Amino acid sequence: MSATGIGAAVRRKEDFRFITGKGQYTDDVIRPGETRAVFVRSPHARAKIKRIDTNAAKSMPGVVAVLTGAELAGDKIGNLICGWMIHSKDGTPMKMAPHPALASGTVNHEGEAVAVVIAETMAQALDAAEKVNVDYEPLPAVTDAAKAKSGPQIHDIAPKNTIYEWSLGDAKAVDAAFGSAKHVTKLDIVNNRLVPNAIEPRAALAEYDAGTDQLTLWNTSQNPHVARLVISAFIGMAPEHKLRVIAPDVGGGFGSKIFIYPEEVICLWAARKVRRPVKWTADRSESFVTDAHGRDHVTRAELALDANGKFLAMRVKTIANLGAYMSTFSSSVPTYLYATLLSGQYDIPQIYCEVDAVYTNTVPVDAYRGAGRPEATFVVERLVEVAARQMGIDPADLRRRNFVKSFPHQTPVIMAYDVGDYDASLKKALELADVKGFNKRRREAARHGKLRGLGYSTYIEACGIAPSQAVGSLGCGVGLWESAEVRVNPTGSVEVLTGTHAHGQGHETTFAQLVSERLGIPFENVSIVHGDTDKVQFGMGTYGSRSGAVGMSAIVKALDKIEAKAKKVAAHMLEAAEGDIVFKDGKFTVAGTDKSAAWGDVALNAYIAHKFAGQELEPGLKETSFYDPTNFTFPAGCHICEVEIDRDTGKTEVVNWTAIDDFGTVVNPMIVEGQVHGGVAQGIGQALLEGAVYDKEGQLVTGSLMDYCMPHAHDLPSFNVGLTETKAPSNPLGIKGCGEAGAIAAPAAVINAITDAIGTEELVMPATAQTVWVALKRAQPRQAA
Amino acid sequence: MPAVSMTVNGKAVTGDVEARTLLVQFLRENLRLTGTHVGCDTSQCGACVVHIDGIAAKACTTLALQCEGAKITTIEGLAEPNGPLHPMQEAFREHHGLQCGFCTPGMIMAALDIVRRRGNDLDEHTIREQLDGNICRCTGYHNIVKAIAAGAKAMAKGGARQAAE
Numbered sequence: 001m002s003a004t005g006i007g008a009a010v011r012r013k014e015d016f017r018f019i020t021g022k023g024q025y026t027d028d029v030i031r032p033g034e035t036r037a038v039f040v041r042s043p044h045a046r047a048k049i050k051r052i053d054t055n056a057a058k059s060m061p062g063v064v065a066v067l068t069g070a071e072l073a074g075d076k077i078g079n080l081i082c083g084w085m086i087h088s089k090d091g092t093p094m095k096m097a098p099h100p101a102l103a104s105g106t107v108n109h110e111g112e113a114v115a116v117v118i119a120e121t122m123a124q125a126l127d128a129a130e131k132v133n134v135d136y137e138p139l140p141a142v143t144d145a146a147k148a149k150s151g152p153q154i155h156d157i158a159p160k161n162t163i164y165e166w167s168l169g170d171a172k173a174v175d176a177a178f179g180s181a182k183h184v185t186k187l188d189i190v191n192n193r194l195v196p197n198a199i200e201p202r203a204a205l206a207e208y209d210a211g212t213d214q215l216t217l218w219n220t221s222q223n224p225h226v227a228r229l230v231i232s233a234f235i236g237m238a239p240e241h242k243l244r245v246i247a248p249d250v251g252g253g254f255g256s257k258i259f260i261y262p263e264e265v266i267c268l269w270a271a272r273k274v275r276r277p278v279k280w281t282a283d284r285s286e287s288f289v290t291d292a293h294g295r296d297h298v299t300r301a302e303l304a305l306d307a308n309g310k311f312l313a314m315r316v317k318t319i320a321n322l323g324a325y326m327s328t329f330s331s332s333v334p335t336y337l338y339a340t341l342l343s344g345q346y347d348i349p350q351i352y353c354e355v356d357a358v359y360t361n362t363v364p365v366d367a368y369r370g371a372g373r374p375e376a377t378f379v380v381e382r383l384v385e386v387a388a389r390q391m392g393i394d395p396a397d398l399r400r401r402n403f404v405k406s407f408p409h410q411t412p413v414i415m416a417y418d419v420g421d422y423d424a425s426l427k428k429a430l431e432l433a434d435v436k437g438f439n440k441r442r443r444e445a446a447r448h449g450k451l452r453g454l455g456y457s458t459y460i461e462a463c464g465i466a467p468s469q470a471v472g473s474l475g476c477g478v479g480l481w482e483s484a485e486v487r488v489n490p491t492g493s494v495e496v497l498t499g500t501h502a503h504g505q506g507h508e509t510t511f512a513q514l515v516s517e518r519l520g521i522p523f524e525n526v527s528i529v530h531g532d533t534d535k536v537q538f539g540m541g542t543y544g545s546r547s548g549a550v551g552m553s554a555i556v557k558a559l560d561k562i563e564a565k566a567k568k569v570a571a572h573m574l575e576a577a578e579g580d581i582v583f584k585d586g587k588f589t590v591a592g593t594d595k596s597a598a599w600g601d602v603a604l605n606a607y608i609a610h611k612f613a614g615q616e617l618e619p620g621l622k623e624t625s626f627y628d629p630t631n632f633t634f635p636a637g638c639h640i641c642e643v644e645i646d647r648d649t650g651k652t653e654v655v656n657w658t659a660i661d662d663f664g665t666v667v668n669p670m671i672v673e674g675q676v677h678g679g680v681a682q683g684i685g686q687a688l689l690e691g692a693v694y695d696k697e698g699q700l701v702t703g704s705l706m707d708y709c710m711p712h713a714h715d716l717p718s719f720n721v722g723l724t725e726t727k728a729p730s731n732p733l734g735i736k737g738c739g740e741a742g743a744i745a746a747p748a749a750v751i752n753a754i755t756d757a758i759g760t761e762e763l764v765m766p767a768t769a770q771t772v773w774v775a776l777k778r779a780q781p782r783q784a785a
Numbered sequence: 786m787p788a789v790s791m792t793v794n795g796k797a798v799t800g801d802v803e804a805r806t807l808l809v810q811f812l813r814e815n816l817r818l819t820g821t822h823v824g825c826d827t828s829q830c831g832a833c834v835v836h837i838d839g840i841a842a843k844a845c846t847t848l849a850l851q852c853e854g855a856k857i858t859t860i861e862g863l864a865e866p867n868g869p870l871h872p873m874q875e876a877f878r879e880h881h882g883l884q885c886g887f888c889t890p891g892m893i894m895a896a897l898d899i900v901r902r903r904g905n906d907l908d909e910h911t912i913r914e915q916l917d918g919n920i921c922r923c924t925g926y927h928n929i930v931k932a933i934a935a936g937a938k939a940m941a942k943g944g945a946r947q948a949a950e
């Protein structure tokens with residue numbers, strides 16, 4: 001392993017600009033003559049818009065324009081769409097309601113944009129927005145997933161507010177298995193609604209060049225090409241070749257910046273209308289009521305076991321709250337990203353899952369770090385832990401008895417696990433967490449009036465999304481391959497254009513490690529280019545822990561082509577047969593001789609083209625690959641959480657966190673560990689602190705960072721992380737992906753630990769001090785053995 | 786509009802601002818110092834932390850006019866343009882104390898204030914408690930805590946207990 005190659009903890013290329021304040025985020029981009037947009041938003045969860053009076057606003061100082069949904073419709077700007085078709089059990093397509101970028105006729109959630117003010121300055125736009133007079137007739141609202149079907153109907157297209165009633169698996173076979181079970185564990189689970197809260201608020205800056213009829217959008221996007229495609233093909237803003245989307249430095253995404261939102265559509269539309277650049281940057285209050293939320297499931301889950309604790313079947317019924325409109329990929333999250341993972345790491349012969357997706361008068365819900373897989377893992381890992389307790393079996397042992405041990409393994413819910421070693425990660429985690437010493441620690445804690453608990457989560461996820469044919473057959477509207485273009489310059493330095501997008505993941509470093517190792521050139525001589533549709537031809541972006549497994553594989557394929565072409569050039573230079581050229585450590589050698597050419601010389605010769613005839617070999621050294629994976633990847637591992645709870649206050653402290661993950665090949669262990677830390681923090685946040693709360697009228701009462709509890713440094717422990725490795729066979733590097741694992745594994749581990757300590761399984765997330773204290777009142781804390 | 790004068794990163798600056806203009810707006814929009822970020826509107830996240838007369842403050846909750854005559858240091862002023870990085874900046878890079886980078890300038894400026902108040906030998910508990918005013922969504926804080934402890938130590942070695950103000 002070289003100092004900068006695959007496996008080395010190389011310090012990040014991108015850090016210099018961030019630690020010196022030279023990052024370039026969307027709001028940092030300033031265009032000459034730019035105006036500021038401020039949105040007028042609904043204060044009601046549901047209301048009829050009777051009248052909008054913009055006259056007073058239009059006469060305010062500095063106002064350039066005030067625009068409403070009527071003008072948007074007049075300009076025939078299309079609706080926002082959901083790009084993944086799901087069919088109900090009865091074969092009917094999902095009920096996608098119209099979603100205009102500015103409300104038309106009714107508003108359906110607090111924060112929905114009704115009008116936009118464009119003004120010279122932010123302050124003037126804010127002042128004028130106050131003067132837009134909207135006459136609302138408030139209507140009754142429903143916000144609760146479980147009550148949605150009996151609530152007031154929100155969209156004409158969706159009776160009982162039902163988007164689809166979907167199922168996966170064999171219901172009859174599952175019923176039969178339950179009939180023969182010795183033990184059945186049942187749980188009612190609420191997976192709490194979360195607000196993503198990337199620290200950089202969403203922003204959009206649009207500019208129109210009337211001379212070329214070209215629109216440019218700077219946008220906080222995880223996938224600028226997908227944004228361009230949707231805004232062009234579905235919303236009809238401009239032909240694709242007349243729209244450039246740039247996603248510069250992006251300050252965290254976690255899924256929330258995948259989606260196409262009303263604000264970027266409106267900025268583009270307004271920029272062309274007012275012939276000036278238009279910039280919008282959310283304030284945090286707007287983020288809370290406009291960024292797609294995550295999770296929000298209500299679930300009944302059952303696990304059937306035989307007398308030996310062998311799993312026989314699982315039955316799951318979930319209601320998924322998708323909010324007021326269907327966000328870009330919302331339909332896929334509680335279906336193909338959720339039910340397909342209900343087998344966990346286990347051999348479960350039969351699984352049946354029903355999912356009803358519903359509209360409510362809340363912010364749309366879509367993918368948030370993990371997206372469906374945290375919800376699935378929570379169901380599975382809570383069921384398993386509770387079953388072990390009910391049957392008096394050690395929870396680690398019950399898991400071990402049911403692990404998938406031979407591969408490939410076809411689950412009853414679509415997925416075919418290709419490789420893994422679940423025993424290995426459990427064993428290593430048990431050791432690192434010193435589970436043997438837990439009872440002693442529990443007794444010690446009890447002496448200090450504290451309750452100690454230990455909880456496991458042996459999770460699996462499907463990442464590296466995904467084979468295009470596979471997701472196409474499941475309803476996805478796009479292919480999920482990835483592209484790479486490798487450009488070798490005449491001086492031998494290299495630019496790699498990738499269709500992935502980095503917003504914290506460090507691709508500029510890890511991708512350069514791959515290229516540096518493969519070509520034997522200095523790490524510093526490689527640049528990674530991403531996030532601009534004018535530079536990178538097309539790409540699917542970054543989410544679903546896909547950039548390593550899919551994006552880097554595309555680079556490998558392009559590098560294969562580069563090497564093949566470079567060998568041809570070298571053969572001419574060295575006057576040897578192409579088949580005799582060996583490329584190693586940045587040098588082309590004629591096999592069995594001391595004749596060689598350095599990388600830089602070959603690159604130069606590819607461009608000056610003096611040593612070969614252009615009719616025989618094209619000059620230049622640039623290759624492209626579109627790589628489509630052959631399977632999902634299946635990262636898996638074991639997280640163990642140890643908590644200590646104050647009996648008097650219910651306050652839970654996470655005192656020890658152990659994470660052993662199998663991510664396949666690890667390119668940069670420093671970056672991978674960082675991804676685990678961040679994911680676990682978000683998972684602990686969900687379990688202990690975070691939860692979006694709506695009141696009966698549909699007001700988001702956790703609408704700011706004062707009310708919504710984000711994890712702070714003092715809420716979290718340091719983490720003990722380690723790795724096991726089985727290489728993914730579905731991609732050339734053996735990478736599985738690491739971005740979401742922590743957020744997927746953590747909530748179940750935390751709740752398993754707390755319920756272990758307090759002795760009752762009735763505990764909802766977030767398990768705040770008050771929640772735990774109340775639970776303790778009706779519980780019998782477990783004693784050390 | 787009233788004029789305001791202050792020293793920012795060692796340079797005297799003057800500008801016309803509204804009474805309601807925030808320091809962070811003055812820095813970002815008037816001076817185009819976009820290293821100081823805005824992540825919230827309730828003073829929780831700390832992405833906007835700068836030093837006012839050597840003390841950490843949230844520039845999103847400070848009026849520009851309040852800073853008349855003050856010495857302001859932002860992330861851009863920590864290291865000389867072609868000079869070495871400040872030890873705290875270097876520690877964040879060395880210990881992977883950042884991912885998306887958006888909270889980072891505020892984190893570094895807040896970290897320097899922790900060193901100013903608590904000295905160069907910082908334990909994990911102290912750092913975690915003292916970071917209450919800064920939120921990071923990416924790192925889980927693990928590596929930020931390590932970076933601050935190491936940066937504080939490195940500052941003592943370099944005799945640079947104070948930030949570069």
